[in-house]
């Protein structure tokens with residue numbers, strides 16, 4: 376087992392009668408590209424919301440790099456290096472691609488967006504933005520309004536915005552949702568490469584089983600807020616409980632995957 380980055384102890388969440396996190400004892404390891412899968416409503420987004428601070432913790436504890444963060448607000452977790460993207464595209468549509476990237480860069484250096492006009496000549500921030508654009512393959516679109524990008528490019532931009540905050544741990548909630556196959560494979564290549572670069576540990580929520588099995592080094596399977604599978608892709612693919620839970624569900628990709636072998 377590698378070095379623990381984030382650990383939960385008996386993390387629980389209920390929405391009324393629905394249990395979306397059931398005494399979760401989970402560890403995300405540094406540098407291990409981890410996917411979280413499970414049927415609709417399993418609690419995948421809830422888990423990300425709890426770990427990133429978007430939902431208050433009802434019960435249990437969360438540790439990041441050995442320090443408790445259970446009650447830390449979002450911005451303090453971001454400062455410590457825990458970032459996320461959302462299931463729904465979340466960029467500033469009226470700003471250009473490079474302006475979107477500059478926001479977190481300037482925020483990190485303590486400058487507000489308002490001050491941006493005055494320091495637009497500043498080389499460092501721009502150079503850094505350029506580097507990130509290159510990493511997500513959007514250099515050619517730097518001056519395009521975010522709203523004018525294809526859906527796939529908007530999602531890439533989101534990843535770029537998240538990377539600009541220099542995260543240690545980055546959660547991507549269904550990053551390939553709504554992408555065409557070309558955009559999808561490009562994003563996956565990017566995630567793989569960025570993961571290998573080693574600055575950021577990626578945790579990806581994904582429904583497409585082809586994506587999950589080709590991308591992941593570890594897969595966590597959630598069902599009704601509980602972990603019903605956790606292991607290497609090979610192990611999860613052949614796991615009896617996992618197969619049973621997915622049986623009859625629209626997410627039957629695991630079976631298609633097996634049949635294709």
Ligand SMILES: Nc1ncnc2c1ncn2[C@@H]1O[C@H](COP(=O)(O)OP(=O)(O)OP(=O)(O)O)[C@@H](O)[C@H]1O
Pocket residue numbers: 390393395413414415416417418419420421422462
């Ligand atoms: N803020 C909320 N208030 C009440 N119920 C909620 C809230 N957020 C989520 N839920 C419910 O909790 C359950 C788990 O939701 P969650 O979004 O975590 O699932 P998910 O695994 O991400 O599903 P999907 O694959 O559809 O995105 C669902 O039944 C959802 O309707």
Ligand SMILES: [Mg+2]
Pocket residue numbers: 419420421462548
């Ligand atoms: Mg979700």
